[in-house]
Amino acid sequence: MSKFDIELVGKIGSMALINKEWGQMDYNVIARISRELRPGDIWVTSGAAEIGRLDFIQRNGYELEGNKQDVKTDYAAQGQTILMNTYRNYVHPKYSLRQILVENQHFNDEAKREYLKMLLLRCPKQNAIPIINYNDPVANDEIVKLEIEDLVKKGKQAVHLVDNDETASQVACLVKCESLLIYTSTVGIYSDPKDPSTLIKEISGKDIYELVDNINHAQEKCEGASRAGANGAKAKLEYIKEPAKNGTKIYIASPQYTIKDVLSGQAPCTRIFVR
Numbered sequence: 725m726s727k728f729d730i731e732l733v734g735k736i737g738s739m740a741l742i743n744k745e746w747g748q749m750d751y752n753v754i755a756r757i758s759r760e761l762r763p764g765d766i767w768v769t770s771g772a773a774e775i776g777r778l779d780f781i782q783r784n785g786y787e788l789e790g791n792k793q794d795v796k797t798d799y800a801a802q803g804q805t806i807l808m809n810t811y812r813n814y815v816h817p818k819y820s821l822r823q824i825l826v827e828n829q830h831f832n833d834e835a836k837r838e839y840l841k842m843l844l845l846r847c848p849k850q851n852a853i854p855i856i857n858y859n860d861p862v863a864n865d866e867i868v869k870l871e872i873e874d875l876v877k878k879g880k881q882a883v884h885l886v887d888n889d890e891t892a893s894q895v896a897c898l899v900k901c902e903s904l905l906i907y908t909s910t911v912g913i914y915s916d917p918k919d920p921s922t923l924i925k926e927i928s929g930k931d932i933y934e935l936v937d938n939i940n941h942a943q944e945k946c947e948g949a950s951r952a953g954a955n956g957a958k959a960k961l962e963y964i965k966e967p968a969k970n971g972t973k974i975y976i977a978s979p980q981y982t983i984k985d986v987l988s989g990q991a992p993c994t995r996i997f998v999r
Contacts, residue, residue, distance in 0.1 A: 727971070728902040729845055732983070735768040735892035736907040740979045742774060748782075749775050751810065753979045757907075758814030760983045763848045766899065768856045768892040769807060776803025800860035811855055820852035825859035831894050841898050858891055889960050896967035903987055904972050906960060907979040912994030913957050915945050927996045932969050935998050939965060964996060973997040 736757065743750040749771070761767055776799035781787055788795045808823050815821050824843065830836045847854050889906060896904040915922040927942050929935030939961050946958035957976075964974045974996040981991035989995075 728900055730766055730848070730899040730901040731764040732903045732905060732987075733766045733768065733892055733896040733899065733901045734905040734907065734983065735888055736770065736979055737888065737909065738770040738774045739909045740907050741769075741771040742778075748778055749806070749810065754810050755814040756982060757979065758811050759816070761815055761819070761853050763819060763851050763853060766844060766847075766854050766856065766895060766901070767811075768888050768895060769811070770857070770888045772803035772807050772857055773800040773860055774803065775806050776800055779803065779806055796860060804857065807857070808855065815853060818851070820850065822847065822852050822854045824854050824856045826856060826891060827859045831898070837898065844895070844899050856891065856895060858888055887959075890963045893963035893967050896972055897970060900970050901967070901972055903975065904964065904967050905975045905977065905983060905986060906964070907977060908957075908960070909978070910957075911978045911992050912976045913942055913946065913961065915942075917946065917957070923992060924994050925992070927994065928999050930999055932998055935968060935996070936965055939968070939996065961996075968996060968998070971998065 734757075736753070741750055741753055742748070757767070773796050777787070779802055780799060788798060804823075804825075808821075812821050824840075826840065830840050844854055846852075892904065892906060895901075911920065911923055913924045913927070914920065915924055924942060927935070927938050929938050943958045943961045946956060946961065960976060968974060975986050975993050976996070977986045977991060977993035981993070985991035986993050
């Protein structure tokens with residue numbers, strides 16, 4: 725019997741979903757991913773706010789102005805429908821598709837964690853693929869900050885879903901998956917962020933203690949992020965430490981390569997695992 729409950733948790737970032745040259749959603753990327761998804765997979769997707777922004781501009785000819793939090797909320801609410809409809813168009817029609825919007829509370833409250841876990845674990849048995857996104861349309865930064873501070877004051881461990889890299893890592897821990905794939909705008913982690921030829925193909929260790937030490941060493945080389953508000957490679961490596969402790973193999977890769985090729989070692993990427 726497998727020690728893992730789910731085969732794959734995957735995540736794709738906002739910028740990896742956007743064709744910068746055309747200023748629109750990259751349908752080829754979503755189509756390629758969607759056609760590979762199967763029951764037993766959980767997919768975490770970013771992109772709602774940026775896709776909503778691009779759609780709003782296309783329809784109205786201008787960008788929204790005002791409070792940044794409100795603008796992000798409005799864009800995300802508009803982008804969610806487009807994002808899910810696009811996944812539904814390309815996922816095999818014999819599979820059900822389920823949208824699950826999560827917030828910090830779903831990981832910080834024991835009862836809600838268990839409820840979410842059971843929801844996700846039912847999906848493979850019901851021939852369904854869950855698509856997860858952080859619930860930006862109703863998440864207010866100030867309210868979230870107060871909720872986290874309250875948990876800390878009570879001496880409780882608090883999960884703060886800063887971005888969907890952390891969301892994917894928390895989901896990977898929740899369901900104990902065999903593989904965690906994080907698609908990003910680069911091919912993987914570089915020892916020199918300015919030199920793509922310095923791709924770190926493997927971060928490993930004979931046990932979890934050595935692996936974490938080697939992850940820490942790789943973090944020292946990381947700098948920058950793909951967009952404002954993103955936390956970059958250093959944060960990715962921090963988030964994946966917890967699922968790595970469960971024996972999950974982690975892959976940081978570019979969505980120009982298929983899921984199959986990344987997991988099989990046919991595509992360049994950064995693999996992180998206990999030997």
